[in-house]
Structure formats: structure tokens, C-alpha cells
Amino acid sequence: MTTSGTPADAATTSVIRVRDGRFGYGNQTVVSADLEICAGEVVALLGPNGSGKTTLLKGVLGLVDRLGGSVELFGRPIGEFRDRSLIGYVPQRQTAAGPIPVTVQELVRSGRLARTGLLRRRTAIDNATISSAIDAVGLQGKAREPIATLSGGQQRRALVARALAGGAQVLMLDEPLAGVDQENQDALAIALGALVDAGVTIVVVLHELGPLEPLVSRAICLDSGRVLFDGALETAPPTLLHLGHDHDPHGGPAPHRPRSGMKLFP
């Protein structure tokens, strides 16, 4: 049984397989999909608001009701899949702060529970992984700062670090760029780029590709709860890629920059 996605078998290991999956709430199906994602891929789930991309992401994670079909994670049916630390989830949050002050380190540490379980005490290895997750998103020096004192974009990166702290091999991000300024979008893109280089599989729900475009190898375009396109980003019909931003909601500079102009890996 293959349960790990080391770089050697990266090309062939199926990390996510959805067969005739139908996901939603109660008895209402929001999205149907049939797809397989292999280790090392960088997959963007694209589509307009209400297209079902977030529900699909949550469906794969078992966070919404599965109304039909099957989900396999690392080759195991989701009900039998125990090694949750292999998958890091980055929910869409406007803020990572709650009523009580929480430091970056405390937040990221909570992501390590997927690996340590409820009772085991943290070892030096656990602490080192937590530190390197914070470093990986460029928040070193902020570890002891309360989350609420960070900018929205930095908070989003802290959520990515939390997802990495368990030692995730697959990162599932929900709209990580929404409401984040350009500088932090670029910082996030650099962090994710380094993870891709390290062999991490990425599934990311996006409204628009933005600075993540050079990283994305595959696009899955959804509309009205159905997959309209699934294939290499270069072959995706431009109309589908542009579904998300017929208007620029922030009124800022054009989100698309020439791909040749991006220097993510100097």
C-alpha cells in the first residue's frame, strides 16, 4: 500500500481520487466532480462565485456532506484514511484572530496536533517542524507576535504555516489571495513556489490566478457545480480562466501580469 508521496514515485502516486463525487449540504448537491490528482501537481480550482469550487475542496476533506460517489486519499477510502497530517488545509478566513490573543507560534503549533495526536508531548522534532513551517512562509521574527497585530496577508501566511506544521505533503488552500495586498500575494507565491520545488502537491481554490499563475500546472474550471474543463493550464479556454474576474472588485491594478515578467525563483 502506497501511503507516501516521496519525490521518487511523485509522478504516479494518486493523492486524491474522486469518483462520481457529489457534495453539498443536507440533501442538496452543490457540486459534482470526477477527478484524480497526483503527487507533485499544482491544481487550481477556478470558477465564479457559487460555482462549487470551495464545496469541492471541502468535500475532498470530508468537511461537507458527501451525497454520492467516493473519495480516496493516498489510495485509501476517506473513511479509512487516518494520516490526516499528510494533508494541510488552509481555510478561507478574513482573519485568523479570535477574541483571545494567540501568537503565530501558538496558531501554527495547533497544526502539529494532526501529527502528534491529542496526548503526546511535543518533541524537539515537533518544535523544529513548527519553526520551519513559520520560516517557510516568511514569518520568522513574528513567531511570538499576536496574530491580530499582523496584516491580513501575513495572517493568511500564518494559516499556511499551520497547515504545514503537521508535515503535509498535500496543501489544500481556499482563496488564499482574497483580500490580500500585492506584496503579500507575492510573498505567498514565493512560499508556495518553494513548497512545490520540495515536492508538495497543491490544490488551490482561486477566483483569479494572480501571482500563482506560473506555479499552476493544471486547471479545473467549474461553473454551476459542474466541471467544465480539466487539463493543463495552457490548454484551458481563456473564457473559463476569466470567469472569475469580469470585474476587478478591488479597483486596483490589473491582476494579470505577463508570465515572463514573474520572477518567483530568482
Place this chain on the structure above:
Amino acid sequence: MSLLAANLLHYGFMRRALLAAVLVGLAAPAVGIFLVQRRLALIGDGLGHIAVTGVALGLVLNRAPVPIALVTAVVGAVAVELIRARGEQSAEIALAILFYGGIGGGVVLVSQAPSGTRSLNQYLFGSISTTTSGDLRTFAILAAIVMVVAVGLGGALFSVSNDDEFARASGLPVMRLNLLLASLSAFTVVVSMRVVGVLLVSALMVVPVAAAQLVARSFRMTFVIGIAIGVTVSLAGVLVSYYADTPSGGTIVLLAIAVFALLLIAKNIGRLLRRA
């Protein structure tokens, strides 16, 4: 002053009241911090309402109300959590019915009790003269369980309280942890029964934590400072209650609010000074 303290401790009821104050001062903020982070700060209040029925049942049956209230509060807490977990639109109304049913049932029941409503008052709002040694044993066991779990499983309770969706994605047993937290809240309501009172315990779960978060920079620091404030105001409240002849529960809560107000003022003055 030490002579005064020695005199006080001479009285068995004061020794028991002070010990009970320490126990509730420890347990209430230790549970409350997770409830506040879950944005369920008022759930303790609801559990207190439910516990009223348990207390009344004990008074009617002329048995020790503490164990009966414990059972009622735990059953109530589990029911609250199960109703919440269904997450339906009607959940909030279902909770309201449960809470007001608890207090309504309690008041009606107690009117049939031999001791009447006078003794109910002590359980609702606290009284320093009522703690028995049997109560104290129960409180000590419950408070010890609360503290051991709140510290030992603190990381998991934090994760669930902070972001339950992420916790579920991490594979944590979210429902079981929520039921555990609900049970700890019920235990705390019971520990509060003598010196704070079941209708005021929620304040001791929330206010010391609210005060602590004004000055703390981390969750852990909020936990420690919140407990320190909880123990301090509980002890001070029992002493003030003795000398001023005021009900202990209300006195403790007012002291906690005073600490909150002072820290809020101090924080704002500090901010102004830094800006100047």
C-alpha cells in the same frame, strides 16, 4: 492583619468557603477561556439555568443538591452540544427553551420544597456559610478534573475552540472534544454552587478571561493571568462578603468586573502615554 486572618480561619465555614473560592477561581477561567475563544461566552449561563432544576430537585427530595445538580448540568451540557452540532436555524431557539425550561422548572419545583425558595437563593447567587465538607470533597474532585483536562488537553481544546473546521480537517475528534468541554463547563457550574452561585458562575468564566486578554499577548498568558484573577477575586470576594455581609457571588463578580475596568483604563492610559 495576620491576626485577623487567623481569626477567620478559626471558623470552619470560612475555611471551607475560602477553599471553595480557590477551587472555583481556578476552574471557571480555565474552562471559560475555551468558551470565549469559541464565541460561546454565554453558554455557562445557560448551563447554570439548567442546573437550577437539579438544585430544586435536590431540595424537593430533601437530598444533597450538589450531586443531583451535577447530573442535571452534565446531561444539560451534552444536550446543548448535540443541539448545537446539528447546526440548524432552530438550534438557538431550542437552546433558549432548554435554558428557560431549566430555570422555570427549578423555580416551580422549589416552591414545593420544605425549605422553600430561601435556600434556593443561596445556590443561585452564592453564600459563604453553606459549604459542607461533603460539598468541598466533590468540588475538589471536579476542579481537579477540570484543571488536569484543561492543561493536559489544552492544545486540542485550543485547536477546536479556535477553528473547528481546521480541527476536523486535522483529524481531531471534534465532537468528542466539544462534549468534553461541555462536561467541564457543567463541572464548573457545580463547583460554583456554594460561593458564587449557578446564576453568576458564567461571569467568573468570562470576566477574568476578558480582563486577562487586555494585557496578555498569547493564549497561554491569558490562561495563566485569567486564573490568577479568578482565584484572587474569589478569595477577596469571600472576605469582603464576610465583613460587609454581602452575598458572596455578587461580590466576587463585581470585584472581577472592577479588575477588568482597571486593566482597561490602565491599558488605555498606557496607549495614550506611548503615543504622546
